[in-house]
Structure formats: C-alpha cells, structure tokens
Amino acid sequence: MKGKLWLVAALGAFMLVGLTQSNLSGKLIYNSNQSDPKPKAFDAKIVELFKKKYPNIQVEFNTVDHETFQNTSIRTYLASDNPPDVLTWFAGNRMRAFSSKGLAADITSVWKDNGWEKVYPKGFQNLSKDASGKYVFVPVNYYWWAVYYRKDIFKKLGLSEPKTWTEFLSTCDALNKAGITPIVNAAKETWPQGGWFDFLDMRTNGPAFHKDLTDGKIPYTDPRVKKVFANWKQLLDHKCLLENAASYTWQDAANLMIQGKGAMMLIGDFIRDQYPADRAAAELDFFRFPIIDPKLPIGEEAPTDGYFLPAKAKNLANAKAFLSFIGSKEVQEMGVTELGRLAPRTDVNPSVYAGKPWIEKGLKEIIGPADDILQFYDRDTVPEMARIGMDGFVKFLSDPGQIDQILADLESARKRIFSQPQ
Amino acid sequence: MSATASAPTPTRTRKIRRGPNPWVLGIVWFFALLWLVPFAGAIITSFRTFDDLNTRGFWSIPQTLTLHNFVRAWGEAGVSRYLLNSFEITIPALLIAVMFSSMCAYGLVRFRFRLATPIYVMFVAGLMLPFQVLLLPVFFLANKLHIYDTLWALIFFHSAFQLGFCVFVLRNFMKTVPFSLFESALIDGASEWMIFQRIALPLLLPGLAALATLEFTWIFNDYLWAIVLLQSDRLKPITTGLANLRGQYISDWPLMVAGSLIATVPTLIVFFALQRYFIDGLTVGATKG
Amino acid sequence: MQSAKTTPRSNRGSRMTTNLQQFFWLLVFLGLPLLLYGLWVIYPTIRTFTLAFTNYDGLSPARWIGWANFKELFQTEAFRLALWHNLIWILIFITIPTSAGLALAMVLNQGVRFDRFLKIAFYLPLVLAPVVTAMVWGWIYHPQQGLLNTVLVEILRFVKLLGFKVDPESARQIGWLGDPRLALLSVIAAAVWRQVGYVMVLYLAGLKTLDSEVLEAAKVDGAEGFNLFRYMIFPMLAPVTTIVVVISIVDSLRSFDLVNVMTLGGPFSTSEVLANYMVLTAFHDYRQGYAAAVAVILFLITFVFTLIYLRQVMAQEERRS
Missing domain, CATH: 3.40.190.10 (Periplasmic binding protein-like II)
Structure with missing residues (x-):
C-alpha cells in the first residue's frame, strides 16, 4: 500500500485526494474541543463528509467540553502512548508549548502536497510552524x-x-x-x-x-x-x-x-x-x-483555531488525509457559510461572504x-x-x-x- | 460492628416513653424539608421547558410539563450510553473488589503468620488515602500497561483502591466467625478453598451485601479518574459524560438537571432497595471502634 | 513461626509440609489481592514521593531537584491559600455537620413518627454523585436563574410589600460562587449538605450499641435530658466521635469534585483546595513534579489522622483478642 501511495503522490496533489480515498482504511480518532452547540454541529457535519469521502476509514469522533479539554484532557492525551490522531488546538504559544517538546507530528508534507503555501498568507504560515520551521499546525478559521x-x-x-x-x-x-x-x-x-x-x-x-x-x-x-x-x-x-x-x-x-x-x-x-x-x-x-x-x-x-497531530498518533496517514480535507477550499468555505468564521485561505470564493454583512x-x-x-x-x-x-x-x-x-x-x-x- | 452489620435484627427494643420536645421535632422537620429542596427544585425544573423557565421565571405555574428534557438528555445528549458505561465499569470493579477482599479476609483470619497484622494495617491505611495522591503514577501506569483509554484501567484501579475498605470490613467480619467451624471442616477433609467457598462466604453474605451496596455507589459516582484515564467519548461514565455536556448545554439548565437526575436513578434504586445494607455498610467501618 | 492455631492436629504431616501448605494457601488467598493492591495503590504512593523531588513535566526525563518544589510551594500564594482553605473546610466539617448529625441522631433515635422519612431526607444527598451535587448546587447558586437568588427575590418582594425600600431584583446580583468572599463558603455549604446525613448514620448506629441497662440505671438515679446526654451518652459515644472526626477531616482533605465542578478553585484561588490545586498544576501547568510535592503534603497531613484512626482500630483489636 505504501508503494501505491508513493506512486499516487507522484501523480500530483490534485489527483491525490481523488485516488487515495479507496486506499486509505483503518481508524481515525479525532478529539475536538468544539463543544458549544453550533460549532459542535458543524464539526459533526465535517466528520460526516469526511466519512463519505473515505468510506473505508472508521472515524471515532469525540467532543470534550472546551474547559476540560484545555485544562486537563489535552495533556493526558499527549503524555499517553495512544493519543487521538487529530486534535483541535490554538495557534501561537499554546501550539509552540507542544511542538517545542516534540509532541506534534511534522506535517510539512501535508502543506507541500496540497500546495498550501500558495493559498495561505505568510502570517498564517508562520503561525503554523515550529521553532525549526517545520509545519505542525493547520489553521482553519479565525475571528476577531x-x-x-x-x-x-x-x-x-x-x-x-x-x-x-x-x-x-x-x-x-x-x-x-x-x-x-x-x-x-x-x-x-x-x-x-x-x-x-x-x-x-x-x-x-x-x-x-x-x-x-x-x-x-x-x-x-x-x-x-x-x-x-x-x-x-x-x-x-x-x-x-x-x-x-x-x-x-x-x-x-x-x-x-x-x-x-x-x-x-x-x-x-x-x-x-x-x-x-x-x-x-x-x-x-x-x-x-x-x-x-x-x-x-x-x-x-484574531485568535486562530486549527488542528495538529500528536507525534505519537497511530494512524498518521489517515490523520494527514483528514488535515488535507479540513484545510481544503471547500471545507473552509463551508466554515464561512455555516459558522460565519473567517477562512485563512485567500482563495475562498468571495460569494461565501454574501449575506454576511x-x-x-x-x-x-x-x-x-x-x-x-x-x-x-x-x-x-x-x-x-x-x-x-x-x-x-x-x-x-x-x-x-x-x-x-x-x-x-x-x-x-x-x-x-x-x-x-x- | 458485629451487632450492626451481621445481625440486622429489629434493634428498637424499647421505646423511650417521652418523645422529643415538639419544638425540637419542628426544627428537625424544617431541616428535613430544607434538605429535600434541591431535589424538589431539580425535579420541578427538569419537567419544564427552557423557554418557560427563562421567560416566566421559576415561580410561575408551568404552562406545560414536559418529558422532553429527559428524552433529549437520554438520546441526543448521549446519557444512555454514558449510563451503560458506568455499569460496565462499576459491576466488574465491584465483583473483583468484593471477591478479592473476601479471599484476603479469609487468608488474614484463617492463617496465623507474622505479616498478617502489617498487611491488615496497610489496607486500613489505604482506605484513608486521599486518592488524588495516586493520580499521576496511576496515569503513567495505565499508559505503560497499555490500558489507558480502556475501561480496564478504571476497573483495575477502582477494584484495587476499594480493596482497602473491603478488606478492613470483611476481615473484621470474618473474625466473628467461630474458628471451630473451619477446623471441623478441615477434619472432614475439605480443602481450604472449599472451606472458604462453602463455609466462610455464606457467613460473610450479610457483610458482603452491605459492602456491595456502598461500593456500588462509590464507584458509580467517581468523576476524577474517568477524566484522567479515558479519552474516548464512547467509554465515558455518566459522571464525566454529564460534566462534559456542560460545554454544550451550559445555559440549558432543565436539560442538565434532567441528565443529573437520570444519573442518580441507579444509585437511588440501589439505595431504596437495599437501604438497610447501605446504612450497615456506612456504619460498619465506624461503630466497632 | 507458630502455626498452632491453623493446624492444631498436624498429625497428617510433618510441620514442614504444613508450613509449605500454609504458604501455598496464603498465596492462593492473598496473592492476587496483594498484587493488585501493590500495583495500583502502594507503588503509585511511593512513586509520588520520588516524583516530588524532581522537575518532571511528564515528557522530558525527570531531573532530581531536591527540596526545590517544597520550597516553592510554601512561597506560592495559591498553595498557601489552598492549605488554609482545607483547614477552614476541616474546621467547619468537624463542627457543623458533626453536631447537627449528632443532634439529629439523638432526636430520631427516640422513635418519632415518620422517622424513616426524616432519615431518608438526610441520607439522600449521600447517594448523589458529588459531581451531580456540584451541578445541582451550581444551578442553585446561579445568580440569574438559580434557586437561591430566586427565593431571595421573593423574600425581598415581600419585604417591599411591608413598605421597605428595596429592589427585589438586586438579589440577583449576589454571585455565590463568583464573589471571592462567598465562593469557598458556598462550596462548603454544599459539602455540609452531603455530610450531615453521613454523621447522623454513624451516630445512630453508635446509639444502638449503647448499653441500655446502664442508661436505664442512670435514669433511675434521676439523670435526665441534657444531663443524661452530657454525662452519660456523649462519653459513651466517644469512640464513634473519634471516627466521625477522623472521617470528617479525611473527607475535607479529599474534597475535589465539588470545587472542580463548581468553581475550579476560583475566583483567583479564593476557593482553591489542595486536591484541585494538585490536579491543576499537574495537568494545566504540566508540572508533574511540583504537583507530586502538593500530593506529598496532602498525604502527610492525612497520615497524621490516619494514625489516630489506626490506633483506635488496633486498640479495638487488642480488646477483642
């Protein structure tokens, strides 16, 4: 399967999303802090769409009350040997506190394969890197x-x-x-x-x-x-x-x-x-x-929310597919239409902002x-x-x-x- | 202890002729009703709609009484699954704790050996331990044993931690069993295990019932350990699950209160069905002093 | 070692095999329980003590730093406050619920009508999970929608009807859990609500074990009412009182769920207690070594009272055998 993936990757970023869906299987555990009613509903919808796109991936989706998430849970996740594969988190020092201790997986490949450096402004790119310049974070929305x-x-x-x-x-x-x-x-x-x-x-x-x-x-x-x-x-x-x-x-x-x-x-x-x-x-x-x-x-x-992968995540390939999906143009456009948050990507269709003066x-x-x-x-x-x-x-x-x-x-x-x- | 726990005989042998002063009794009634107010308030709230409560206030006569909050808590908020998890944790942990502590009690009483007292003291000291002290190492241990984020982590920890209290109670209980019973069985050729099973356990039954009732409540009501040892929503027990819902339903008090009431039902059933054992369990550790 | 009691008629084999046999059976009966207990209770306790002298953060290798954590602890206001609040908690617990529970037990032991109902009213809070108690009380204390302020508004309305100048709605300004002066006491009030029934149960059981003949004799001698209680009953209940006090203290030191759910120790540590402070430093600040030092202090304080308890238990043991 690895070899096949390699081949597919060579075909280019666009095809990647289309072809891997039949190849990826196994589990994906996603723990989210989006516990307020509207964001939670949106979160669930995204997961459903992802499942449709990757029917062979079994997604386990957990929502944790945001105060418990940031005060207790995330630390136990990261200290354990079987953390969830994808976690919601905050850009800035909150992210750096983890990446500097080697707790976040390197997701530079996700950024490069999806060509995100062309569509995410410099400021967001910097927010997403660790001290050594590797990408560890995907910003998905921000608000003032x-x-x-x-x-x-x-x-x-x-x-x-x-x-x-x-x-x-x-x-x-x-x-x-x-x-x-x-x-x-x-x-x-x-x-x-x-x-x-x-x-x-x-x-x-x-x-x-x-x-x-x-x-x-x-x-x-x-x-x-x-x-x-x-x-x-x-x-x-x-x-x-x-x-x-x-x-x-x-x-x-x-x-x-x-x-x-x-x-x-x-x-x-x-x-x-x-x-x-x-x-x-x-x-x-x-x-x-x-x-x-x-x-x-x-x-x-303008706090920026997004995602990272724990370094010890078991299902890295699936988790990266999830990040590619969540950082994609469509999902970010949906975030604007449904939640009214701002999309970090510059290439979202301006029409999504219509009706939101x-x-x-x-x-x-x-x-x-x-x-x-x-x-x-x-x-x-x-x-x-x-x-x-x-x-x-x-x-x-x-x-x-x-x-x-x-x-x-x-x-x-x-x-x-x-x-x-x- | 033996009197209260082993022999649940009617104890009010003589009534003191003169009852308490009516004033005193009045005060007791006042406080008893006051003590029930949180329950009453919670029950009333849980049957009302959010809007009704918000716009018309708590004291208004409810326009509609609804089971909607319970239905939502049960289904949409996932309380039913949390409740099931609670049972899946509590029952095995309870069985292990009770089984192991009966064995332990038998061993400590049946055999005379130098370490018997130190072992007993170790269990008694453990029952006083503030369990938070164990928090970090238990987390690391569960992680190392690869049972972090499984129900086993909670089952093992609870059964181990409750051993202190269980051994303490059952060992004292066992002490009241006449030693000659074991001896004569031994002469009849029974093995130690058979004696334990056929003679000791049945004699322990009233004590076990008291213990089990109390332990069920304690393990069922745990909150802290489930936060630390679990990360998946599908595994969470009712206490942690309920606390987790605060984020989503933070201002929806009727729903939260309805969920809380559902969470209380199992322990309430156990309490009302086995009330006498529950009380015996509580006092068993104290009155032999 | 003498195993006379185990095998008084050891005519079935040599002493050697009896000892071996005994060892085998000890292993059968004690092996698994001790293994479980050792792994999940004893080992973690020891581990906490060793962690307390390190700067462990849960990830990087731990470095031995001697007493530094303890020195820092006593210089940190949040810790001193937590310690102080635990002390207040203890003081309230060994006075209010203890005397209330005793008084209730005295009254209800006299065989009043509907005593079952009355007892259940006080037992019920014990059955609730602490976290549920915390949520229900969190609602009671809510400034706008809570039961308590709603009642106060009604009372003030009545006062206003009497002609006083008050704004009933001002009662909604009272933040029981948000006001630094009230937060700790509000949390403890919920804990007292739980504790009274427990103490009452213990004293009721204690009263049943009292020697009724001695009491009758005292009554014949003319002892009555408060004197009977003061000079006869209360001294006879002394062992129960010791247990009640020790349990109250230990429960105070264990208090976590109520604080964690109702206030998280806030506002600004005015309702902080040791157990919650420990969890906060361990999992929010990620200072596991420092948190272990808090745990050690918590353990040591508890240990003093555990010793008292153990002495009581062992004294009983002596008397029995």
Whole structure:
C-alpha cells in the first residue's frame, strides 16, 4: 500500500485526494474541543463528509467540553502512548508549548502536497510552524475580537459607536443613567479578562510592547504595565463593567445582553453563535476597541483555531488525509457559510461572504486597518503564566486597590516561569 | 460492628416513653424539608421547558410539563450510553473488589503468620488515602500497561483502591466467625478453598451485601479518574459524560438537571432497595471502634 | 513461626509440609489481592514521593531537584491559600455537620413518627454523585436563574410589600460562587449538605450499641435530658466521635469534585483546595513534579489522622483478642 501511495503522490496533489480515498482504511480518532452547540454541529457535519469521502476509514469522533479539554484532557492525551490522531488546538504559544517538546507530528508534507503555501498568507504560515520551521499546525478559521453592542439600545438612547476612550467612558455613563449595565463581563472562566488586558495594553502601550510582555521580556511591575491598570480602573470608576463578573460564564453574560440588561460586551465574533439568529441583524453590532493613545500603532486580536497531530498518533496517514480535507477550499468555505468564521485561505470564493454583512465590516474596520494582529493573551504567553496572569486580572476586578501586590505576584511568577527552559 | 452489620435484627427494643420536645421535632422537620429542596427544585425544573423557565421565571405555574428534557438528555445528549458505561465499569470493579477482599479476609483470619497484622494495617491505611495522591503514577501506569483509554484501567484501579475498605470490613467480619467451624471442616477433609467457598462466604453474605451496596455507589459516582484515564467519548461514565455536556448545554439548565437526575436513578434504586445494607455498610467501618 | 492455631492436629504431616501448605494457601488467598493492591495503590504512593523531588513535566526525563518544589510551594500564594482553605473546610466539617448529625441522631433515635422519612431526607444527598451535587448546587447558586437568588427575590418582594425600600431584583446580583468572599463558603455549604446525613448514620448506629441497662440505671438515679446526654451518652459515644472526626477531616482533605465542578478553585484561588490545586498544576501547568510535592503534603497531613484512626482500630483489636 505504501508503494501505491508513493506512486499516487507522484501523480500530483490534485489527483491525490481523488485516488487515495479507496486506499486509505483503518481508524481515525479525532478529539475536538468544539463543544458549544453550533460549532459542535458543524464539526459533526465535517466528520460526516469526511466519512463519505473515505468510506473505508472508521472515524471515532469525540467532543470534550472546551474547559476540560484545555485544562486537563489535552495533556493526558499527549503524555499517553495512544493519543487521538487529530486534535483541535490554538495557534501561537499554546501550539509552540507542544511542538517545542516534540509532541506534534511534522506535517510539512501535508502543506507541500496540497500546495498550501500558495493559498495561505505568510502570517498564517508562520503561525503554523515550529521553532525549526517545520509545519505542525493547520489553521482553519479565525475571528476577531471587538466590542459587541446592542445597536437598538444605542439608537433608542441616541448613542453612537465610541471611537475614543473618552467617548467610551461617556457612553458608559449614559447607559448607566438609563439603568442598563454598560458592559457585561464574564470571569467565571478567566480568559475573557485576558482579552481586556490585551486590548488595554495594546491601546495604552502599543502592540510591540504587548508582544514583549507576553514573551516574558518585560516585568509586570513596569510602570507602563501599571498604566494599563489605571485605565482599566477608569472603567470600574465609571461603573462600566458588570459587577460580580466571576459569577458569569461568557454565555451567561451574553444572555444578559440578549435580555437587554446589558448593552456591550468585549468578546470574539463567536458571540453570534449564542445570539438568537432572528434578532441578530436588528440588534447585534460591533466596533473597534476605542483608541486611547492615537500615536500608537493599532493592534487587534484574531485568535486562530486549527488542528495538529500528536507525534505519537497511530494512524498518521489517515490523520494527514483528514488535515488535507479540513484545510481544503471547500471545507473552509463551508466554515464561512455555516459558522460565519473567517477562512485563512485567500482563495475562498468571495460569494461565501454574501449575506454576511458583518464579515465585510469586520474585514474593513477591524482586520484591514490593523497594524498588528495578535492571537490572545492565553495563546501568546506560556500556559502557566496565562493561568496565573488571568487569575490576577480577575483579582484586580474584584479588588483594584491591591494592584501593586497583584503585579508583584505576577512578576515573581514571570521570573520563575521564563527562567526555566521552555 | 458485629451487632450492626451481621445481625440486622429489629434493634428498637424499647421505646423511650417521652418523645422529643415538639419544638425540637419542628426544627428537625424544617431541616428535613430544607434538605429535600434541591431535589424538589431539580425535579420541578427538569419537567419544564427552557423557554418557560427563562421567560416566566421559576415561580410561575408551568404552562406545560414536559418529558422532553429527559428524552433529549437520554438520546441526543448521549446519557444512555454514558449510563451503560458506568455499569460496565462499576459491576466488574465491584465483583473483583468484593471477591478479592473476601479471599484476603479469609487468608488474614484463617492463617496465623507474622505479616498478617502489617498487611491488615496497610489496607486500613489505604482506605484513608486521599486518592488524588495516586493520580499521576496511576496515569503513567495505565499508559505503560497499555490500558489507558480502556475501561480496564478504571476497573483495575477502582477494584484495587476499594480493596482497602473491603478488606478492613470483611476481615473484621470474618473474625466473628467461630474458628471451630473451619477446623471441623478441615477434619472432614475439605480443602481450604472449599472451606472458604462453602463455609466462610455464606457467613460473610450479610457483610458482603452491605459492602456491595456502598461500593456500588462509590464507584458509580467517581468523576476524577474517568477524566484522567479515558479519552474516548464512547467509554465515558455518566459522571464525566454529564460534566462534559456542560460545554454544550451550559445555559440549558432543565436539560442538565434532567441528565443529573437520570444519573442518580441507579444509585437511588440501589439505595431504596437495599437501604438497610447501605446504612450497615456506612456504619460498619465506624461503630466497632 | 507458630502455626498452632491453623493446624492444631498436624498429625497428617510433618510441620514442614504444613508450613509449605500454609504458604501455598496464603498465596492462593492473598496473592492476587496483594498484587493488585501493590500495583495500583502502594507503588503509585511511593512513586509520588520520588516524583516530588524532581522537575518532571511528564515528557522530558525527570531531573532530581531536591527540596526545590517544597520550597516553592510554601512561597506560592495559591498553595498557601489552598492549605488554609482545607483547614477552614476541616474546621467547619468537624463542627457543623458533626453536631447537627449528632443532634439529629439523638432526636430520631427516640422513635418519632415518620422517622424513616426524616432519615431518608438526610441520607439522600449521600447517594448523589458529588459531581451531580456540584451541578445541582451550581444551578442553585446561579445568580440569574438559580434557586437561591430566586427565593431571595421573593423574600425581598415581600419585604417591599411591608413598605421597605428595596429592589427585589438586586438579589440577583449576589454571585455565590463568583464573589471571592462567598465562593469557598458556598462550596462548603454544599459539602455540609452531603455530610450531615453521613454523621447522623454513624451516630445512630453508635446509639444502638449503647448499653441500655446502664442508661436505664442512670435514669433511675434521676439523670435526665441534657444531663443524661452530657454525662452519660456523649462519653459513651466517644469512640464513634473519634471516627466521625477522623472521617470528617479525611473527607475535607479529599474534597475535589465539588470545587472542580463548581468553581475550579476560583475566583483567583479564593476557593482553591489542595486536591484541585494538585490536579491543576499537574495537568494545566504540566508540572508533574511540583504537583507530586502538593500530593506529598496532602498525604502527610492525612497520615497524621490516619494514625489516630489506626490506633483506635488496633486498640479495638487488642480488646477483642
């Protein structure tokens, strides 16, 4: 079979997909963290299509609650001798934490055979490589973060999208006066606070500074970092943020916005999965995180999700076929039409974006003008630092007076974590 | 211990004439009902629709009562499969633990040898062990034995870990059996195994029932080990499976609560059917002190 | 070794063969159980101790680093908090559910009407899986849809009807699991809900073993009510109390499921306990050596109480034989 494959490969990338389907057989185990309802349904659909294409491959498809997946499961998978063959994961440091330890399979051949270097932009190629330049990851979709808001409420109160920090604060004041929580906020899972910190730091100190910080090159006790929290504190002083955020998951917080009890939320575009589809067009809109210092370059967040193969995966050939399928033009186009995520490939048919005006707006107002695009706090810094850091941000929210102590704690964690060989 | 576990005779021999103060009794009733509130709340919620609950609130008179949440939890959310897995883990683990510990108890009581007490102490110490201590090495061990992500990993671990408690209980139970019974059987030419099977085991039965009832609940209710030792959805027991559903149905409380109630049914059946044994099992480790 | 008791009439063979025979039967009866126990309980316990002195990350070869993990532990706030929270948990467990369980047992032991129903009400939480308890209580505590705040809103509505100026809906602001001041206590409350029935069962069984003649005699002597309890019953229950306290402490130290499902130790470690912290460092941070050090501390604390328990068990053993 190996010989046959070799022959087929020689026939070229196009034929490969068409001819191997009858040759590949055996098992494929795919564990996914796409546990929210809509992404899960899409995930299942992709698996069905793959099965149709490769009827001889027995696919075992597991979905794991995303918090359990990233907090516990993935580490046990990778430490075991029989991990799943394909795993969902995040680009950036989260991926590098595994590839640097030799836990991810080299999938350069998948990239080369499919000619992906021609259709994936350079930025995505770099996100997909390990430190030595081998490909270990396939990005399949990305989405931006922005301030989402209820445009019907804004309209009723005569408010417009705030562009600057002062406008942002006065929008909060106006909403408070109307008895609506200005910004719903979720911290039961700590990651939404990573988003707040990212944006506040990028707007206060610029994206380059922020990248150095997440790389562990700048102490958390740096006065510039403190300035970030001074700005954050202004939001608290203006009562912009939902109190008791730590009681709410992001879905809970989004529900408050859906119920009209809150007006804004800093979140990724996946909020659309949660928002009732029949109301979204009339009610849901977004704007770029307001500018604090106009002299700074503009950084945005566009976390990229994708796939990798554990180095110890048993069914590598099948897993590679799965990656080729999932990174293909058709599947990425489906991701756009069905989930509304952005496709990393440049060659997707523009018609898939039709009927989705928000995508046009996001590309034009968020992604397009950005000078720098980052992943996300918990993807840009190392996992342990991310956990401790985001805990610290939540602590700040509940007791802002403690900021010096919090930053001192983060700094001692940074010193320890980044002094170890990663 | 022997009194409570071996002889489930009616023990309320004399009623104290004067009952408790009505005030005291009132407080007890209040707390008993309060203790049932989570159950009642859960049951009411599970029969209502998500929209009804969300738009009209918990206190409104339900417009419709529905079994829909149970149907969805059972089918769409996969609770039926999780439940089956739970049984496939619990029953073999229970059988192994009970079988091995009866053998162990017999061996420790029947034969006098220097290591008998240290071995006994080792089992008793194990029953107090915070099992999280074993987490990492057990994971590596399961991986090395190539039973990671199989039900065997859980079956072996649970049966081994529960040996501590089982040996402790059964060994004390066995101590109450008159030694002469074994001796006379030996004279009649029975082998040790036959004595164990024909004489010791039947005598152990009440203790075994108490133990099995309790162990069933404990193993069935495990959550942590299934997270660490399994990765496939098709193998997950109900506890882990249910927790896994939180991601998908995070704000769909009626469905989650319905699933939780389904998860509780087997242990509830065991409890109500074998209530006396369950209580005996719980007290068996404590009252001989 | 004397095997007199095993084979008092060893006239069927020499002592040598009896010993061999005994060894054979020991192997039959103890071999498999000991193998299973040794492999899955004893070996992992020892392994945890050796891991604790390494920087093992689960992948790269482990390097011996001496006491470094332990030094770091005691300098880490999350660990100190976890330790402190376990202590609070213990203190609450050995007071509230213990006295409540004892009181219930005293009342229900007097043969009240419907005592079966009353007992079952307190037993039931014991039957629930901890993870199910955690999910049901997670719902009870939910700020917007939870049972508790819904009840509070109704109470405040009533208070408002009485003419007080309150906003009933403000009760929905209370985040039982999200407020750093409330999170730990809220989780422990759910644990207490489980524990009371357990303690009650143990005391009920203990009460049944009391010598009723001694009690009757005391009554004839005029001992009554609280005095009877204080000077007769409670001292006679002392062995049960020891067990109850030890079990409560060990259960406190084992607490994991409730924390892991309800708060994951948050917000910012305000409900962190040792067991959850260990799992977090092992599987999120991937510091298996460090996590093993946490496990060792957990083990050592438990061990102190295990010794007390063992002493009790062995003392009983002496008395019996």
